[in-house]
Amino acid sequence: MNTGGYNFAYLDEQTKRMLRRTILKAVAIPGYQVPFGDREMPMPHGWGTGGIQVTAAIIGPDDVLKVIDQGADDTTNAVSIRKFFAKTAGVATTTRTEDATIVQTRHRIPEKPLHEGQILVYQVPIPEPLRWLEPRETETRKMHALSEYGIMHVRLYEDIATHGRIATSYDYPVQVNDRYMMRPSPIPKFDNPKMDMNPALQLFGAGREKRIYAVPPYTKVKSLDFDDYPFEVQSWDQSCALCGAGDSFLDEIITSDRGDRMFVCSDSDYCQDRQAARSKEAAE
Amino acid sequence: MSAVDQPLLRVESLTRYFGARAACRDVSFDLWPGEVMGVVGESGSGKTTLLNCLSARLRPDAGRVLYQTRHEGVVDIYDLREAERRLLMRTDWGLVHQNPRDGLRMGVSAGANIGERLMAVGARHYGEIRDAASAWLGRVEIDLSRIDDRPRAFSGGMQQRLQIARNLVTAPRIVFMDEPTGGLDVSVQARLLDLLRELVRELHLSVVIVTHDLAVVRLLAHRLLVMRQGEVVEAGLTDQVLDDPQHPYTQLLVSSVLQA
Ligand SMILES: Nc1ncnc2c1ncn2[C@@H]1O[C@H](COP(=O)(O)OP(=O)(O)O)[C@@H](O)[C@H]1O
Ligand SMILES: [Mg+2]
Ligand SMILES: [Zn+2]
Numbered sequence: 001m002n003t004g005g006y007n008f009a010y011l012d013e014q015t016k017r018m019l020r021r022t023i024l025k026a027v028a029i030p031g032y033q034v035p036f037g038d039r040e041m042p043m044p045h046g047w048g049t050g051g052i053q054v055t056a057a058i059i060g061p062d063d064v065l066k067v068i069d070q071g072a073d074d075t076t077n078a079v080s081i082r083k084f085f086a087k088t089a090g091v092a093t094t095t096r097t098e099d100a101t102i103v104q105t106r107h108r109i110p111e112k113p114l115h116e117g118q119i120l121v122y123q124v125p126i127p128e129p130l131r132w133l134e135p136r137e138t139e140t141r142k143m144h145a146l147s148e149y150g151i152m153h154v155r156l157y158e159d160i161a162t163h164g165r166i167a168t169s170y171d172y173p174v175q176v177n178d179r180y181m182m183r184p185s186p187i188p189k190f191d192n193p194k195m196d197m198n199p200a201l202q203l204f205g206a207g208r209e210k211r212i213y214a215v216p217p218y219t220k221v222k223s224l225d226f227d228d229y230p231f232e233v234q235s236w237d238q239s240c241a242l243c244g245a246g247d248s249f250l251d252e253i254i255t256s257d258r259g260d261r262m263f264v265c266s267d268s269d270y271c272q273d274r275q276a277a278r279s280k281e282a283a284e
Numbered sequence: 285m286s287a288v289d290q291p292l293l294r295v296e297s298l299t300r301y302f303g304a305r306a307a308c309r310d311v312s313f314d315l316w317p318g319e320v321m322g323v324v325g326e327s328g329s330g331k332t333t334l335l336n337c338l339s340a341r342l343r344p345d346a347g348r349v350l351y352q353t354r355h356e357g358v359v360d361i362y363d364l365r366e367a368e369r370r371l372l373m374r375t376d377w378g379l380v381h382q383n384p385r386d387g388l389r390m391g392v393s394a395g396a397n398i399g400e401r402l403m404a405v406g407a408r409h410y411g412e413i414r415d416a417a418s419a420w421l422g423r424v425e426i427d428l429s430r431i432d433d434r435p436r437a438f439s440g441g442m443q444q445r446l447q448i449a450r451n452l453v454t455a456p457r458i459v460f461m462d463e464p465t466g467g468l469d470v471s472v473q474a475r476l477l478d479l480l481r482e483l484v485r486e487l488h489l490s491v492v493i494v495t496h497d498l499a500v501v502r503l504l505a506h507r508l509l510v511m512r513q514g515e516v517v518e519a520g521l522t523d524q525v526l527d528d529p530q531h532p533y534t535q536l537l538v539s540s541v542l543q544a
Contacts, residue, residue: 133389133391133392142366146366146367146370148370148404150374150400150401150403150404150405151400151403151404153403153407153408154389154392154396154399154400154403156410157395157396157399157403157410157413157414158392158393158396160410161393161395161396161414161431161432162432226408226409226410227408227409227410228409228410228411229410
């Protein structure tokens with residue numbers, strides 16, 4: 001199939017095959033970063049080319065694509081990626097989590113539980129969890145190979161020593177399937193528990209460093225912690241000002257020049273569904 | 285034969301080339317529990333090469349390094365799988381570098397520097413790790429108020445003491461030291477040497493200490509190896525070697541120190 005002068009989903013078939021092989025290997029070794037040969041994409045790397053390449057490699061004509069950025073479907077980044085695939089693959093798009101077969105995301109996991117058969121594609125800026133303390137690639141590879149992950153706790157130690165608690169709140173390190181240490185990309189740690197034993201397939205694409213890694217369905221994903229400082233997610237005193245949700249990740253938004261503010265769901269699809277249900281209830 | 289009758293480390297005919305040149309040739313010795321072995325010789329004589337071979341960081345071209353493990357008998361450290369070797373390096377052995385930047389993580393606090401080896405072997409209780417770090421800071425005479433400071437802000441002497449604490453926290457049996465007092469003021473050196481002497485005695489540590497400074501080995505080492513152009517030219521008890529040197533090179537070394 002040819003869509004608007006491009007090959008289906010923009011990438012040539014050979015590149016897609018190469019990416020699929022990489023993805024299969026990634027699925028076979030949960031949490032392990034598999035390198036791949038980069039293919040130039042018509043967007044700068046900051047736009048999430050790693051995620052786009054993964055999506056391009058797995059998408060088919062019958063797929064329904066949802067793209068979110070910070071939880072919202074209507075940001076510039078999300079809109080342009082959705083348009084890109086609508087144009088180059090002619091696929092249907094949606095904002096509804098439950099209707100999507102593929103969700104490409106930056107910074108969030110949807111609040112609605114994912115189900116079997118869905119694929120969540122993460123855009124990853126920095127894939128290597130050990131990088132912050134170990135700049136040498138040869139050494140980080142060896143550390144992964146030998147499961148030498150002690151320095152990950154050094155980082156949490158520093159957090160507690162400095163802040164009195166584990167202050168890391170995004171891109172919070174996890175261990176996958178009791179084996180590989182993994183960066184979940186800059187999602188809030190609020191979303192970390194959703195990765196654990198999720199029925200959906202989770203794929204991670206890092207464009208700049210040309211790595212793909214994966215968490216297959218129903219795989220254990222454990223957030224690091226200390227016995228006396230257990231892992232905790234963010235929580236809020238208030239509920240969403242728009243839909244009343246008390247269980248979702250909230251963004252603080254400024255509503256006036258006087259600095260008035262309110263807290264609303266970062267997941268716009270979740271929030272809208274709840275608002276619609278509320279007004280329906282009110283009407284009945 | 286029980287472990288006490290055996291050396292902790294047995295070094296057999298160790299040889300390492302760089303190109304055609306032997307940086308260290310046919311070196312053999314035993315290191316016993318609680319013993320401090322000094323290795324002296326001028327710059328370029330092969331001391332660091334020997335230490336690197338002993339501490340599992342540089343594979344020799346010939347010869348063996350046999351280590352008496354705690355539970356598994358004697359092993360040739362270069363026959364071990366890499367994972368086993370690296371585990372020993374984090375647990376049973378310590379390494380104090382001449383340059384603290386090579387032996388410390390300058391980007392994290394003193395407490396984290398000490399706690400790292402504990403976390404690397406599975407410690408997962410913050411409070412206990414912190415207590416161990418505090419205790420070790422005290423033992424190496426660094427004020428507890430510095431526990432959350434980065435070593436960058438420390439003096440050279442403090443950095444060396446922090447390196448020592450960072451190594452000793454997992455109760456290693458052997459510590460390898462490469463010029464640990466190099467670059468320090470004389471008074472700072474003296475304090476460090478006193479501290480090392482106490483720790484060696486209290487912890488019954490075995491140490492291989494490499495230095496070009498005979499005053500250091502005079503104070504610390506039980507026995508000496510004198511190296512010249514990669515070979516050991518004289519070996520023996522420290523006092524004997526220094527007070528009654530037999531080899532002309534040792535005589536020269538001792539007399540040049542006396543003149544200095
Ligand atoms: N990595 C290396 N590559 C080539 N030559 C080396 C290397 N390391 C040491 N040498 C050489 O081996 C000899 C012994 O060096 P070294 O073990 O560093 O001596 P010392 O520590 O006594 O000063 C010197 O001639 C040195 O130049
Ligand atoms: Mg040297
Ligand atoms: Zn809401």
